[in-house]
Amino acid sequence: MRTLIIETSTAACSVALADDGVIVARTHDVVGRGHAERLVPMIAALPGGGRADRILVDVGPGSFTGVRVGIAAARGLALGWSATVTGFSSLPLVAATGFDDRLTDDIAVVLEGGHGEVFMQCFAADLSPRTDMVSLKPDAALAALAGRRAVGNGVRWLAALADDLDLTEALPDASAAILLPETLTALPPVPIYGRAPDAKPAAVRPAVPR
Numbered sequence: 001m002r003t004l005i006i007e008t009s010t011a012a013c014s015v016a017l018a019d020d021g022v023i024v025a026r027t028h029d030v031v032g033r034g035h036a037e038r039l040v041p042m043i044a045a046l047p048g049g050g051r052a053d054r055i056l057v058d059v060g061p062g063s064f065t066g067v068r069v070g071i072a073a074a075r076g077l078a079l080g081w082s083a084t085v086t087g088f089s090s091l092p093l094v095a096a097t098g099f100d101d102r103l104t105d106d107i108a109v110v111l112e113g114g115h116g117e118v119f120m121q122c123f124a125a126d127l128s129p130r131t132d133m134v135s136l137k138p139d140a141a142l143a144a145l146a147g148r149r150a151v152g153n154g155v156r157w158l159a160a161l162a163d164d165l166d167l168t169e170a171l172p173d174a175s176a177a178i179l180l181p182e183t184l185t186a187l188p189p190v191p192i193y194g195r196a197p198d199a200k201p202a203a204v205r206p207a208v209p210r
Contacts, residue, residue, distance in 0.1 A: 004043065004052035004077070007174035008035045008070035009062030009090040010111065010153055014174040015039070017046045026175040035069045043073070051081055056177055056185055059087035060192035061119045061133065062111060067191045074189055087187035088180055091133060093172045095123040096179035098151035106130050108145055110154035118154035120144060127181060133192075 005016040013035045014028035027042045043050040057074035060067040071087070078085035094109045106124050113119045113135050120141050122130040136144065138157035145165070150158060155167040177185065 001054055002052040003054045003056060004046070004050050004083075005056045005174040005177045006039070006043070006070045006074050007058040007090070007093070007172050007177070008039060008066040009058045009060050010066065010171050011063075012171040012173070013038050013042065013066075014172070015042045015046060015050065016173075016175040016177070017048075017050060017052065018178055021178050023175045023178060026173075028173050028175070030171065033063075033065070035063075035066045039069060039073055043077070050077075053081075053083055055083050055085040057085065057087050057189055058090050058093065058172060058174075059187055059189060060090060061113065061135075062090050062172075063114075064191075064193060067193075071189050071191060085189050086185060087189045088177055088185045089133075089187065089192060090172045091119065091121045092123060092127050092129075092180060092184050093176055094152050094170055095121075095127055097170065097173065097176045098149070098168065099125055104149055106148060108148045108150040110141060110150045110152040110158065112152075112154045112157075116157075118152075118157055120154075122148060127179075127184060 003018045007014045011032050013031045016026040025046050031038050055074045055078050057070050074085045091109045098107045108122045111119045117135045118141050121133040142158050142161050149166040151168045151170045
């Protein structure tokens, strides 16, 4: 089965194409806020225009706009290709590449969450969650770290508070999705925001009697 993987939850924008669990093509760029302009051309540049039987898309948490861009593209392509579409979370995706030969048995993923907060979740080496996902101020995240190694693009907020931490800056990469167990790639293709949206609904004005 051919799978297109879309990742747009942070400043990075990446796509990958996998055949039976093996990555055959990938592109990963740090685009800042340019996901809407870059994503479709990146997919089109993949072999066969990226056409696949299945689409995996990062559903967050992360950038509200980035997450929505990725999901909208995945849904549109799935409709046009008669493909299935499911989601995965950015947090275990980063964790999947964070374990190394230091025999760490758990890790904390820390991603930028906006408004001076970070999204944080801890994982065991088999990528099962040790904690729930939370959005925290950096000082609270530092306390919750409890000596764990931390990876993600939000670790810079922790580095500003202490200089003796084991931190690794990292952005999600679509190609790492092949490392996720099947249970983590079967989420519905709807956003995980992690906190309330910035925009608030306009107040409904009471009707004025005539």
